[in-house]
Amino acid sequence: MSDALILRYLDGTATPEDVASLNELLKKDADARALLRTAAFQALTVADLRRVQVPRRDETARWNKWPLAAAAAVLLVVAAGVIWLTRPKAELLTVVRSTGAVTWNGSTLTVEGANSAAELRLIDGSTLMLAGDSEAAFSGTRGTEISLRRGSITVEAAPQPRTQPMVLRTPTAEAEVVGTCFTISAQTGQTMVTVGSGKVRLRRLVDGASADVAEGRMAVASLDATTPLESRKIPPLVSNWTQTFDAAPPAIWQGQWVPADAAGPGRLKNVLDVSYRKPDGTVVPAYVVSARNPSAMTTIRPDSVLRVKWRVGAPPVGALLLLSVQHSDGRFAGNFQTLLKPEEQAADEKGWRTFSAPVSSLEGVYPAGAKLPTVGRVLLFFMAVYTPKGELEVAEVTFE
């Protein structure tokens, strides 16, 4: 009886009633107290041994901030004595790979530019993908207390300790994770969660309302507490998808809208964005038209055809076309791109060209050699030129 209570308590699964019973037991029973001490001492010894036996690669000394400040004051005096205190501890996370402008300052990861992305791995094996203009801060002993300040993050969470699950916070909501694959995006005034597998508990910060969001469902938490916080089935995505610009496009689009005129149909004209940063921090700009939807725009198969009506200034320059694709369960599949060469596509009298090709003709560039999934979901459509005089315009994007 005492063994079971103690183990449930140490496992974090004891109910308040269990803990009350254990309190009473421990007050009276010295053997039970000895067992608790013994089990706890053995537990820490086992954990310590494993850390010594399996040092992590790239380990560096890590201190919490305030002890570091305090230590600095006394370090000169007791330098020899406190060396042991700085024994290696794992970094909060590893940037597995990245593309575009990605910076990490030790606690905050910033991804700038529509087609920039970074894949991270936390100490517990969870993997995260930050993409587009996103910023997230990582704290907690495992880096699993994550503040998504803006943008979107896709999480493949390793099974989490029940006592300390991964928690993602945005300005409007908090999501508690057990072991799951999901995407969370923080937009102005609202947070959207879509769950590919597993389950996420979403809490709306404005009133504390919460909802469990299960596999295949989504929920939006906003600052509006008058509507119930509910999960709903993720709407099925169409496989034939067209965007024209005769009317102003939805907010997912990046670009300057130009209504139809004598020069052509309604269109989006490129805007300046960050492409990547050089090692010295210098920003390399790109002139971009893009659309990013964290809950995806359309489904594609490798034989789906992508058609884009586009135009550049004179002299014509090549344009980069890139798609960011995820698997149907929400895992990141890769970035796929091709270079549109003006000389390979005839222009009409107003300079408009049409690119049309199966999406399988795009090259998997991130990660290198990435393969399109049998059924994928397009998160990002991105086109860019890299000269200010490129004057990229896009009038239509179609997947069919």
Added chain:
Amino acid sequence: MSLSQEVIVRTLLAARTKISTSAWMVTRDVQAAEDIFQNLSVKALAGATPFELEAQLISWAHITARHEALNWIRSRKGRMACLDEAVLNLVAQEWEEAPEGPRLKALRGCLDGLPRDSRQILDLRYSEERPCDEIAKTLGLGLEAVYQRISRLHRALKQCTEQRLAT
């Protein structure tokens, strides 16, 4: 006369696992317990509390570890039920005063002698900090069976440790 910083370091080191255990019994999180030990070590070295006796330092360290751990639990917003502070005090009062070094050495020897599957279950539970229900799924066992096996392992290790210390 206050303890020198060298003595403080040596004393805390010699009781590190026990002090961390005081914190872990509350947090049940290895990394948090280790952070708490680091924090209180720095506090002790900073000299805000003068210690004249090693026993006084150890007592202070256990109390501070428990308080820091309780604060850590409170910061979890009530996600974990915790033992009463009075009970935790009682549990901590009964730590044996003998240095932990020989006990650690004996325990490590016992752990080395465990069958592979027994060591695996302890590693899953305490090194990887996986909850018992997950271990049950991983090993294809029932939850109660996992509790029983871990419980038996704790008792067997205790007995083995005592035997090694006695010889």
